[in-house]
Amino acid sequence: MTPTDARNRTGRPARTAAASGPASPSWLVAALPAAVLVAFAALVAAGAFSGAFTAFASFTDPGAVVRWGAPVATVVTELSVAVTVGALALAAFVLPQGPLVDRALGVAGVAAGLWTLAALVQLVLRFSWSTYLPLDAEGFGPTLMEYVSTITVGRTYLGIVVVAAVTAALALLVRGPVGALTTLALPLVALGMQSSTGHAAGAASHDLAVSALFLHLGGAALWIGGLAVIALIGVRHAATPDVISRYSGIALWCFLAVAVSGLVSAWVRIGSLDKLNTDYGVLLIVKVALLVVLGGLGWLHRTTVVARLASPTTTRNAAIGLFWRLAAVEVGVMGAVSGVAVALGSTAPPVSEEVADSTPAEIVTGHPLPPEPTLARWFTEFQWDVILAFACAAALVVYVGWTVRLRRRGDAWPVGRTIAWCLGIVVLFWATNGGAATYGHVLFSAHMVQHMVLAMVVPLFLVLAAPVTLLVRAVPARKDGSRGPREWVLTLVHSAWGRFMAHPVVAAVLFAGGMIVFYFTPLFELALDTYAGHLWMVAHFTLVGYLFANALIGVDPGPSRPGYPLRLVLLFATMAFHAFFGVALTSGTALLVPEWFGLLGRPWGPSAIEDQQKGGAVAWGIGELPTLLLAVGVAISWTRSDAREARRTDRKAERDGDAELEAYNAMLAEKAEQTRRTEG
Template sequence: MNPRALRAAGPAILIVAAALTTIAALAYGGAADPLATGDPGPFVRWGLPMAKLLVNVSAAVMAGSLVLALFALKAGDREFDGALDVSSIGAAVFTVASGAVGFLTFLDSFNPELSAGPEFGAQLGRFLTEVELGRTWLMTMIAAAVVTILTFAVRSWTATLLTAILALVSLIPMATQGHSGELASHDATVTALSLHVVGAAVWLGGLVLLVVLRPVLDARRVPDVLRRYSSIALVAFVVVALSGFARTLSAISAWEQLATPYGGILCLKVAALVLMGLLGAWYRRLLIGRIDSANAARAAKAGRAFWTLIAVELAFMGIASGAAAALARTPPPATETPYSSTPAEVLTDEPLPPELTFDRWFTTWDVDLLWAFVAAAGIVFYLAGVIRMRRRGDRWPVYRTVLWVLGMLTLFWVTSGPVNAYQDYLFSLHMLGHMLLTMGIPLLLVPGAPITLALRAIEKRDDGTRGGREWIMWAVHSPFARVVTHPLVAAGIFVGSLWVFYFTDLFRWSLYDHLGHVWMVTHFLISGFLFVMSLTGIDPLPYRMPYPGRLVTLIAVMAMHAFFGVAMMMQSGLMVAEWFGAMGRTWGPTPMEDQYIGGGVAWSIGEIPTLITAIVVAVQWSRSDERQQRRSDRHADRTDDAELEAYNARLARIAERDEAADKAAR
């Protein structure tokens, strides 16, 4: 297909395929059938899923265009500005569509009588500000409106990056809703949906941008842009596939349930995703290289085949998007218990686990999909960098690879093993996980020197665009990095976070809200990594403190950390008593005893990594002195001790002068 023809036909193919699939899936699943009681009417029954479809597609165009622009295009060029224009159009549609979904959701949930009077307006206002479902769409609409304004206004690298981050964050509120249309409070479901929504948006939005920009893109740059999008799409496909599988497990509990309407629509969506993955693998391995061929006829033929496949992929993406919109209205066959029967279930949406015995330290798992992705990606990309260096003949110390892999595996164990499974019920387990995240895991990750490896392994770009290496270099030399990586600032964040987190409502937020829990893990992992890296790391930093200053900083941190642990042990009241004191737990220590144990963990076990860091700093200091002495010795050998001989001659002259002065004085 001709690229110019595809520019006009591509979005139409996507929308038509998505709309027809949504209508057919709603009819097949019965999600748009009239309700026996409280029926909101056909306009709401059919309009709400169509509006959600428009939300999904426009959000993808908004976010995916920004991501592809940042990693494949050059700021200031016509194509980069065009990508921001496409994103702004997607954000504007996303804003309107989010408002429509919020309004239709209000009609669907409460079935009010439409009127222009103040009572209807007051009901709608209370829904948008007091009901969680309404607040979700209100926040989404506001965030989309802000992104719309920013994409019109910004054109620089940094501003576009911040806008892209906001665009991706604006997708998260939608992930707090399950496919059934009810708010999904289960942590695993929320995480799976968040990853699924973000991955699909980057994948679909980037493809739409390719179609729109192709006629104005320099033909010589097309192969590079396609390769960069293909790499992004590959990662997005893996994220979408695995997160979709995890989400399916919460809705489908048996093979026979695939025969239900929900299962049939789900199979249609899975089939579309698999076919898109196969198409992506095909054109990545075969066609992109041919487009870059020196043979003009071969390149033109490959180009026509490639853009034809893009049209087919857009159709499959439309089918998958339509199926997703229909699934949001179709009740799954595996329904959750409509009410919670125990205090633990009321608070955590999970039954109280059995007593933590010795064997359960090795057999209990509560996988957090987000951190499982982080750990897996960290290992895969690190090993890929090491392999690339070895293939070109460069060496990378084996011990660094081993420590990095161990650190990532420990991160997975902490966030998905017994610590994660029991930390909501035992404060001591929560504190153990905190100490490992902020002190233990960074001791393994920092010696892995991931920044140095990335800068050496990732190819440098020379066309003015920014890839992984260029963005890492920008981050390392940014003003923000100069501040947070200063050893004193990193130490202040490291110690201050303990007091601020546990003695404010941030701790309560991390217990009640999964987003707060994700923030907690992210913050303490990064703060610990920055602190250890500022003292012992070899990765490039704007400033390195002298070794005596590092040891003094560590001693101060150890003292403040020990004081924190003692303060926790001396607490006379239970922290977040309505949580840890209301679980109905009949095994293990009492909540107050458990809190005392947690303080002991912070005081005793928490000091071990700090002591190890101090030993590492002392060893590095000693080796630094040895290296300096060896450099001095080599310099003396090269100059035949010229400096020493000159110094001795100077001393002899001073002695002769003093002796002559003494004789003259006599």
């Protein structure tokens, strides 16, 4: 095509469909007031402003600086956290190594510095707001120091400030995706700390509220921050088809996380279906409808933009314009969802967030005491964990999606492995949300059932599913130097640390010895008393069980597997250790964590020490069956290995005329001849 052909009759450059997007952020400028209007309309509909200007009518006014400064500091804090998380996540998972990663880390450092200052200001203003103590009041400083040193909430807010400062320093010092991923753990810790101070911190739904709030904050921060960072580090260089496509996938998961966690938080406040006819219930219905519509429209628009960005006819200016259009739609969706969320937060829920006349079980565990366990209730009672339930659903979707991807390109994947993965994830969901989780908080024996299932049953299914092998086959390698799930998993598997942890002897020691360290140190109490400790327990036992089972019968890459006789030795050694551990608990008379299991006030079931001894029998009995299954698996693998070796030897003999056997017979004949000559 000549330059003349590329112009229309007016002499101006032809405007192709691919180049129709604006090259400036006008779409985003239009979307911002639209999002604000949606939020304002939701607030008005909910009557959120009915008492907003009389909040201090019956209390001492802490002053205009606190009144106006606290909300501003909160907004700045949340935005700076989002940019910090988004920058570190993009540097670790999305951007190609080089200048863009360096820019993202620089943005993360600056944002974390702003986060530190804003969080410090927020701490001071929030203290003044909660105590109605003006900033210039006599004794404000000493009282504030007492607040951050003796009060749990104050210590938490001060800890967030410290974490933010350390994040700022590390983000400016580290380089590359590894440094970004390492630093990313810090703001996630801060979000976890913030979640523990959120809704219903002392209510019976504490753990559910904490997990939902963490998922909500993390998803929103990554969603908003990722979009902002692409714009901040340079749209012209960062808005490439690969980067936008990767961010789009992350944004979709973030939207789902925000939607699910928001609805769960609202359900905690509504309690039952008959409360849907209240003002709060109507807003909840509106929020669900908006989430479905906006999520669907956002996904359709995003896929269209990504496809057009990947088109070879799309010019660079058109790509920039498409990014701004994508950003505008994302901001619109965020604004609409946030508006309804704010309206919900400003409306009195049907269920009070305060717990009156708490039972001993609620005081100790944060949950009502479940009914006496029966066989049916082990499968009908649930204690929901939003993070782990969401992770289980995501694991099913991702694994099945990878198998579908393989089949579409003509590659086979054994159906049995897919079934094994689905069974393993379903059992994991039951162990972390079903009867094992419900009764594991109040019965040591039930906790031991949960432990054994996490460490010995779930890993057996997951190992048979070979997820790492599927990942390597289904996910293409990246060519631009960035690191996706494939690159990170293979880097970990082939690293010195990964090989050490996956070594069969190390895995066996962690698998068996970890129980002693866990149950006879404060780690057990930490896992019972804190949500973070509980998550660590689930992750630790499942991962250690996977490493051990994979070293024995797995096909995934990683460990340097020993010979089959040594595998059986390791297996039976761990079986003996489990038996020893079970006998020690069965015959023990000292109650583990007595301030927990001894103060629940259960009107049913055996005493705490009798239940603990029963838990020892569970550890001894339940642990034997998976171990025997592993032994059968090792024996089968051994037999198949011998059969494969025999077939390989036969094929080699057919190719070379059994040259190896002929050479061996010739050697024997030569030695016999030498012997005959010597004797002669």
